[in-house]
Amino acid sequence: MIASIFKYAFLQNALIACILSSIACGIIGTVIMEKKLVMMSGGIAHASFGGIGLGFLLGVEPIFTALLFSVGTSLSISEINKRSKTNPDLLTGIFWSVGMALGILFISLTPGYPPDMSSYLFGDILTVSRNDLITMIALDIVIIFLIFAGFNMLKAYMFDREFASVLRLPVNFLDYMVYILIALTVVVLIRVAGIILVIALLTAPPATARLFSYNLKNIMLISILTGLVLCLTGLFISYSYNIPSGAVIVLVSGAAYLVSALIKRLINKIRLSSAV
Amino acid sequence: MKKVIEIENLSVFYNEICALENINLTVYEKDFLGIIGPNGGGKSTLLKVIMGLLKPSKGAVKIYGHSIDSLRVPIGYVPQFGSFDREFPISVEDAVLTGCLYGKKLFFPKFLNDDHNTVSTLLKELNIHDLRKRQIGELSGGQLQKVLIARALAAKPKILFLDEPTASVDTSAQGELMELLKELNKKITIVMVSHDIGAISSNVKTIACLNTQLYYHGNPELDNCMVEKLYGCNIDLIAHGVPHRVLGTHKEKSGKEENK
Numbered sequence: 001m002i003a004s005i006f007k008y009a010f011l012q013n014a015l016i017a018c019i020l021s022s023i024a025c026g027i028i029g030t031v032i033m034e035k036k037l038v039m040m041s042g043g044i045a046h047a048s049f050g051g052i053g054l055g056f057l058l059g060v061e062p063i064f065t066a067l068l069f070s071v072g073t074s075l076s077i078s079e080i081n082k083r084s085k086t087n088p089d090l091l092t093g094i095f096w097s098v099g100m101a102l103g104i105l106f107i108s109l110t111p112g113y114p115p116d117m118s119s120y121l122f123g124d125i126l127t128v129s130r131n132d133l134i135t136m137i138a139l140d141i142v143i144i145f146l147i148f149a150g151f152n153m154l155k156a157y158m159f160d161r162e163f164a165s166v167l168r169l170p171v172n173f174l175d176y177m178v179y180i181l182i183a184l185t186v187v188v189l190i191r192v193a194g195i196i197l198v199i200a201l202l203t204a205p206p207a208t209a210r211l212f213s214y215n216l217k218n219i220m221l222i223s224i225l226t227g228l229v230l231c232l233t234g235l236f237i238s239y240s241y242n243i244p245s246g247a248v249i250v251l252v253s254g255a256a257y258l259v260s261a262l263i264k265r266l267i268n269k270i271r272l273s274s275a276v
Numbered sequence: 277m278k279k280v281i282e283i284e285n286l287s288v289f290y291n292e293i294c295a296l297e298n299i300n301l302t303v304y305e306k307d308f309l310g311i312i313g314p315n316g317g318g319k320s321t322l323l324k325v326i327m328g329l330l331k332p333s334k335g336a337v338k339i340y341g342h343s344i345d346s347l348r349v350p351i352g353y354v355p356q357f358g359s360f361d362r363e364f365p366i367s368v369e370d371a372v373l374t375g376c377l378y379g380k381k382l383f384f385p386k387f388l389n390d391d392h393n394t395v396s397t398l399l400k401e402l403n404i405h406d407l408r409k410r411q412i413g414e415l416s417g418g419q420l421q422k423v424l425i426a427r428a429l430a431a432k433p434k435i436l437f438l439d440e441p442t443a444s445v446d447t448s449a450q451g452e453l454m455e456l457l458k459e460l461n462k463k464i465t466i467v468m469v470s471h472d473i474g475a476i477s478s479n480v481k482t483i484a485c486l487n488t489q490l491y492y493h494g495n496p497e498l499d500n501c502m503v504e505k506l507y508g509c510n511i512d513l514i515a516h517g518v519p520h521r522v523l524g525t526h527k528e529k530s531g532k533e534e535n536k
């Protein structure tokens with residue numbers, strides 16, 4: 001595979017996509033985990049299917065319309081939740097399925113042969129294009145800047161929004177920032193893991209990192225590294241055995257979390273017995 | 277004396293439930309106000325409206341003559357139940373340090389040496405300095421309570437709100453906390469909620485009795501009738517332990533009458 005990397009542009013792209021998506025996943029995944037927004041993020045991913053359908057119908061780049069849908073969904077859920085105190089879980093469920101239904105509707109209205117949706121549903125890192133990479137780089141720069149520069153505020157806000165609000169910290173701005181960043185991340189990752197599987201990329205690395213650290217910054221860094229290792233392993237297996245990359249990466253992630261949890265238990269046991 | 281908090285005709289509803297009805301209350305500078313009342317009496321709700329965490333359904337709240345949104349002084353808040361996740365990856369020290377973020381800018385807020393010193397001093401004063409590296413979830417209820425108090429004080433507040441701060445700390449720590457609050461009270465205004473009249477009576481300067489309506493506001497001298505009205509018949513509940521100043525002789529009605 002190493003030799004092929006130098007030969008084939010698509011492999012180089014896949015490799016770069018791995019690095020870029022690990023950065024986004026590690027940082028935003030940690031935020032999602034700590035703010036307990038996993039289901040909402042899954043909902044955003046699925047709702048963006050509506051945008052992809054719309055893209056095909058209008059003949060524009062599906063990722064752009066998907067972005068509109070995901071940001072729209074994310075902000076709508078948070079706004080409706082703020083104003084009416086409706087359970088966010090319920091809202092997520094509604095947006096999730098309505099978005100998917102709209103996608104199916106739009107695609108059925110699209111003239112000609114129905115387009116192949118599998119790369120959007122399941123992801124294919126081996127078909128990531130130059131344009132996709134540019135979008136990913138832009139997103140990573142935005143994420144890294146906002147999170148790095150606003151880290152202390154973000155941490156206070158994530159820890160206790162109510163107290164942050166009493167201190168007059170900009171909690172509303174942080175709400176928008178977090179929700180929009182999640183929406184952007186989810187859509188950009190669709191190219192790598194697909195709508196259905198993207199949530200695994202956002203949860204497995206931080207969940208693994210959480211086993212080994214109680215420090216927010218370290219959790220983010222460990223998540224990035226974990227994500228990178230998982231993604232590269234997945235890519236390698238996918239390329240060698242010709243299995244869809246999204247599925248392999250997710251399976252590898254699930255297995256890694258399981259193994260890490262077991263290792264952690266083992267370490268705890270050894271510590272306990274040596275302490276006695 | 278300067279008015280710090282002015283509450284006019286305030287009512288708060290949670291959907292159909294009326295938590296506060298037509299409250300009028302003025303708190304003056306350097307007051308130490310104790311708010312007592314039964315469970316569900318609206319004590320926490322009152323604090324939250326004053327701090328702007330809840331919007332009034334009717335009426336208005338002003339702090340230093342400003343609406344809460346345009347307020348430019350730091351407020352300290354010690355919540356009754358932390359609204360946060362105890363598993364959150366943050367150390368005691370860092371949690372207290374978040375109090376120092378008041379007035380700092382969103383991007384690249386710098387913690388100064390002064391901030392670290394403030395935190396360190398507070399941790400020592402509250403006897404939790406040796407816990408400073410612990411994750412917030414690895415504390416007992418009382419220890420966590422102290423962390424929340426330190427965090428509120430780290431903001432160097434002009435007004436401090438405490439919601440049942442003594443509920444889970446042991447007796448000696450309660451005493452220390454009261455001493456600390458009295459010392460702070462020389463410089464700042466304090467509003468403290470408690471359902472334990474004993475904890476409040478001997479320390480506060482004024483007292484407010486709240487059960488949806490404001491039944492009494494004035495000197496911390498209550499008669500049994502007042503308490504009975506407020507709590508129903510459960511006087512036992514309140515008069516446990518040593519007799520309190522609160523339950524003054526009630527042959528003659530002491531204290532001021534209710535200002536309903």
Ligand SMILES: Nc1ncnc2c1ncn2[C@@H]1O[C@H](COP(=O)(O)OP(=O)(O)O)[C@@H](O)[C@H]1O
Nearest residue numbers: 290293295313314315316317318319320321322
């Ligand atoms: N988030 C909420 N939603 C609906 N009702 C609430 C909520 N919080 C408090 N209440 C109701 O408002 C009343 C006052 O509650 P609270 O202010 O917490 O009382 P206290 O702090 O004096 O025990 C209670 O009847 C309670 O049931």
Ligand SMILES: [Mg+2]
Nearest residue numbers: 319320321356
């Ligand atoms: Mg309460």
